[in-house]
Amino acid sequence: MIQRATYPRIRKLRLVWYTSAMQRLLASRNHRSRIAKSRRSCSVLRAVILGAVTLGPSLGVAQNTAVPPAPKTTDQTFKNISVLKGIPADQLIPSMQFISASIGVECSYCHVEGSFDKDDKKPKETARKMMEMMFAINKERFEGHREVTCYSCHRGSPHPVSIPVISADVTTAPHSDSVKVSIATNSEIQVDKSDAKTADSDAAAPAILNKWVAALGGATAIQKVTSRIEKGSVDLGGRQMPIDIYAQAPDKRLSAMHLPNGDSITAYNGTAGWLTVPGRPTQWMSPAETDVSRLDAELYLPLRINEIFSEFRVLPTEIIDGHEVSVVQGLRAGKPPVNFYFERQSGLLVRLVRYVDTPLGLNPTQIDYADYRDENSVKIPYRWTIARPSGRFTIQIERVQQNVAIPPDKFTQPAP
Numbered sequence: 103m104i105q106r107a108t109y110p111r112i113r114k115l116r117l118v119w120y121t122s123a124m125q126r127l128l129a130s131r132n133h134r135s136r137i138a139k140s141r142r143s144c145s146v147l148r149a150v151i152l153g154a155v156t157l158g159p160s161l162g163v164a165q166n167t168a169v170p171p172a173p174k175t176t177d178q179t180f181k182n183i184s185v186l187k188g189i190p191a192d193q194l195i196p197s198m199q200f201i202s203a204s205i206g207v208e209c210s211y212c213h214v215e216g217s218f219d220k221d222d223k224k225p226k227e228t229a230r231k232m233m234e235m236m237f238a239i240n241k242e243r244f245e246g247h248r249e250v251t252c253y254s255c256h257r258g259s260p261h262p263v264s265i266p267v268i269s270a271d272v273t274t275a276p277h278s279d280s281v282k283v284s285i286a287t288n289s290e291i292q293v294d295k296s297d298a299k300t301a302d303s304d305a306a307a308p309a310i311l312n313k314w315v316a317a318l319g320g321a322t323a324i325q326k327v328t329s330r331i332e333k334g335s336v337d338l339g340g341r342q343m344p345i346d347i348y349a350q351a352p353d354k355r356l357s358a359m360h361l362p363n364g365d366s367i368t369a370y371n372g373t374a375g376w377l378t379v380p381g382r383p384t385q386w387m388s389p390a391e392t393d394v395s396r397l398d399a400e401l402y403l404p405l406r407i408n409e410i411f412s413e414f415r416v417l418p419t420e421i422i423d424g425h426e427v428s429v430v431q432g433l434r435a436g437k438p439p440v441n442f443y444f445e446r447q448s449g450l451l452v453r454l455v456r457y458v459d460t461p462l463g464l465n466p467t468q469i470d471y472a473d474y475r476d477e478n479s480v481k482i483p484y485r486w487t488i489a490r491p492s493g494r495f496t497i498q499i500e501r502v503q504q505n506v507a508i509p510p511d512k513f514t515q516p517a518p
Contacts, residue, residue, distance in 0.1 A: 175189065205258070324405060331502070334347075354399060356369040376516065415433065440455070473485040
């Protein structure tokens with residue numbers, strides 16, 4: 103936890119830094135309009151690259167498939183890496199996504215399009231200095247724990263606000279501060295339970311999870327489903343794109359979104375995860391991204407949730423769309439928590455919030471489930487909305503087939 107005595111020191115550091123570096127960050131007042139235009143033009147591609155196919159609840163055991171090439175570091179893979187040296191190369195893109203979400207800009211704000219290694223833009227050098235500042239503050243003031251991130255000051259804007267804002271309405275609650283990641287090891291996850299104010303006893307978690315299984319149709323009915331093919335559409339900012347989703351027990355999932363210039367694929371085959379976008383090389387998921395993809399791919403998640411998480415906490419009751427929901431937080435050693443939101447009356451899962459850990463901070467994803475329908479005595483959501491700091495999109499399923507054969511090569515990973 104941040105001690106009160108440290109806040110004046112942080113404020114002083116921020117003032118010193120931003121009176122010098124941040125004044126050089128922007129060249130004109132027209133910056134915001136250019137950012138908005140860039141966001142609109144990149145919204146569809148961003149939704150694809152960030153995983154428009156991160157989908158509904160489903161779980162399992164890893165299969166013996168080929169493993170992608172041994173990971174390289176950022177400085178071995180990319181040119182002109184200055185600050186984020188030595189980290190796995192597959193963590194660079196998630197780190198850039200975290201920066202983008204934290205300061206509300208697109209890649210072209212710091213980088214030269216098509217020549218990302220160039221240093222032609224001053225914001226790129228400023229960003230490097232700010233990362234060094236952030237690492238130094240955490241190391242020197244917080245014993246290496248990641249208390250301060252890009253978002254701590256920027257709050258989704260390239261201009262850190264120096265004057266307190268009078269807010270007319272607060273519609274969203276901040277993410278819990280109970281998750282702290284140590285930058286010293288880049289893997290240590292600490293869950294602080296000291297400020298937990300639970301509406302229900304943690305002992306109530308098994309009852310909530312058992313009610314979920316019963317609401318879906320019961321364990322026997324769930325276990326009878328060995329495969330599922332779903333066909334529908336994705337709403338990307340008003341544009342409808344066809345999508346096919348293939349799920350194979352215990353933990354394989356592939357989603358194919360049909361774009362005008364080819365298919366965008368997001369897949370997890372029990373061992374490895376990858377994304378392909380037309381005209382771009384295959385993007386292999388980082389270990390943190392693979393972990394959440396494994397969770398998404400679990401076909402028997404309701405039955406195996408106790409095997410996946412070592413501990414559960416019951417958080418205060420919340421209201422979603424006018425309905426009371428019970429919130430159960432799943433904990434795993436060395437990994438960020440996952441929050442499950444169950445409608446109290448029906449027992450069904452209506453929301454899931456999870457995080458991808460990056461060297462700079464946690465990237466959150468919220469998935470809302472709705473339009474539950476009965477398929478062979480098992481209730482499944484026909485609509486889910488995936489929201490990230492960069493935007494949101496909705497998938498609407500139109501047709502479902504269960505226990506049908508899926509060709510094994512559907513989950514074969516592409517060549518390196």
